[in-house]
Amino acid sequence: MSRVPIALLAGLFGFAAYVVGVVTLADHVLTLHWAIQAVFFLLAGTLWAWPASRLMIWAAGKN
Template sequence: MSRIAIAVPAGILGFLLYIGLVVALADHVLEWHWLLQVPFFAVAGIVWAFPAKWLMFWAAGQR
């Protein structure tokens, strides 16, 4: 089985799970002061890119 055939469904599933987690946490974060909300949403908006990068490199067969 090709790495791409594994990476695509794994990436989609992982991204959907990540979105669900962030949305669930955001319900609690929205009660915080806006100065605390900004870093949460900034980090949540960026963090997903690191595992996605790793998954893309793995699927391409690069290190």
């Protein structure tokens, strides 16, 4: 099996799990100070990019 379909499935399921986790944590963060909220949403909005980029590099076969 090619790496691309595996990466696609892993990426879709991983991103869905990430979104569920962030939304669940966001419910708790919304009760905190605005500065903590800002840091949380800044990190939550950008941290997904590192594993996604690693997954794309792996799928392309450029370990």
